[in-house]
Amino acid sequence: MTPSRIYYSADCDPEFILKKQITVVGYGSQGRAFALNLRDSGCNVQVALRENSASRQQVLSERLPLRSMAAVDKSDVVIFAIPDHEQPDFYRCYFSNEDRSNRMLVFLHGLNIHFGNIVPNPGYDVVLLAPHGPGKELRDKYVQGSGMSCFLAVAGDVSGRALRTGLSLAAAIGADKAGIYETTFEHETLGDLFGEQTLLVGGLAGLTMAVFQTMIENGIPQENAYLETVHQLRMLASMIEEHGPAGMIEHVSKTAAYGSLESMQTLFDRQLEDKLQEIFGGIKSGEFNKRLLADAAKGFPVLKQLLNAAREDQCQQTTAKFAGREKES
Numbered sequence: 458m459t460p461s462r463i464y465y466s467a468d469c470d471p472e473f474i475l476k477k478q479i480t481v482v483g484y485g486s487q488g489r490a491f492a493l494n495l496r497d498s499g500c501n502v503q504v505a506l507r508e509n510s511a512s513r514q515q516v517l518s519e520r521l522p523l524r525s526m527a528a529v530d531k532s533d534v535v536i537f538a539i540p541d542h543e544q545p546d547f548y549r550c551y552f553s554n555e556d557r558s559n560r561m562l563v564f565l566h567g568l569n570i571h572f573g574n575i576v577p578n579p580g581y582d583v584v585l586l587a588p589h590g591p592g593k594e595l596r597d598k599y600v601q602g603s604g605m606s607c608f609l610a611v612a613g614d615v616s617g618r619a620l621r622t623g624l625s626l627a628a629a630i631g632a633d634k635a636g637i638y639e640t641t642f643e644h645e646t647l648g649d650l651f652g653e654q655t656l657l658v659g660g661l662a663g664l665t666m667a668v669f670q671t672m673i674e675n676g677i678p679q680e681n682a683y684l685e686t687v688h689q690l691r692m693l694a695s696m697i698e699e700h701g702p703a704g705m706i707e708h709v710s711k712t713a714a715y716g717s718l719e720s721m722q723t724l725f726d727r728q729l730e731d732k733l734q735e736i737f738g739g740i741k742s743g744e745f746n747k748r749l750l751a752d753a754a755k756g757f758p759v760l761k762q763l764l765n766a767a768r769e770d771q772c773q774q775t776t777a778k779f780a781g782r783e784k785e786s
């Protein structure tokens with residue numbers, strides 16, 4: 458397989474995007490970071506919000522032009538910075554009946570295009586620009602001058618300039634300094650969903666709770682259990698980032714390394730491999746996408762129920778208690 462290309466500042470034309478009217482739709486985690494970074498890079502950017510949006514005051518106080526949703530109509534570049542499950546209705550409402558071409562739609566996650574929840578007008582350029590982290594870090598890294606890396610993919614290139622525009626836009630949010638990784642909508646969507654569900658969000662939270670619970674059931678005091686799990690996660694995650702999984706194991710004590718490698722044989726067995734394949738299969742087949750949209754359409758009853766159960770978990774309760782105490786001291 459050919460390794461995907463990584464673009465840096467020398468590959469981007471920062472001037473190219475300056476001529477375009479850009480609208481960022483939404484002012485949440487990513488919308489705020491995109492809008493502020495683009496403004497500070499000299500772009501002609503405005504923010505579009507709903508009439509009753511709670512973010513209106515913040516947009517104005519951060520000196521960004523605030524527009525109604527209708528503003529997307531006159532924009533060359535529209536950035537979809539609203540939650541994924543809201544995007545199909547938003548697209549139907551503001552784009553479906555228009556025949557305007559020569560515009561670019563920018564998605565920050567590939568889900569809606571990959572699974573066909575949105576089928577864009579064939580006259581549009583369609584680009585994916587997905588930062589590798591939350592909006593707050595995207596903004597902080599831009600301000601610090603280091604920039605956050607991102608994925609870039611092109612799904613529609615009517616103008617013949619989609620890649621050039623996408624690279625220029627990526628540079629304007631600061632990603633050219635850290636690396637703009639070329640990918641496809643499919644690979645970003647499947648990788649992102651599977652990674653977050655099984656490791657970064659679901660795996661990390663689920664394993665932390667399970668390990669904590671086992672300690673409590675075996676008589677370990679809550680504070681000890683917290684200090685031996687949640688309290689140390691950040692340090693060990695940083696070590697994996699720096700040295701890789703095996704490198705991290707090499708950096709801990711012989712006792713920890715021996716015990717961990719031995720326990721990995723027990724924990725990560727054929728059954729777990731089958732479960733991982735099953736989850737990947739459900740994502741790839743579009744079943745997960747269907748379940749997500751069905752729950753969203755009903756106001757997320759399943760999400761709310763599962764989240765309430767997680768909030769009741771002892772590890773969560775203990776963390777709230779001890780993490781709060783650490784901040785006070």
Ligand SMILES: NC(=O)c1ccc[n+]([C@@H]2O[C@H](COP(=O)([O-])OP(=O)(O)OC[C@H]3O[C@@H](n4cnc5c(N)ncnc54)[C@H](OP(=O)(O)O)[C@@H]3O)[C@@H](O)[C@H]2O)c1
Nearest residue numbers: 483484485486487507510511512538539540543565566591
């Ligand atoms: N968050 C991340 O860490 C992250 C990382 C990489 C990629 N992404 C992607 O970035 C995109 C945006 O995610 P996000 O987490 O930044 O979103 P978010 O913070 O949940 O977005 C909130 C914003 O969306 C607006 N909004 C919500 N529903 C709307 C609707 N129906 N019509 C118009 N505006 C609406 C809200 O306005 P109101 O005040 O009117 O509710 C608010 O300004 C998604 O595609 C996501 O997958 C997110």
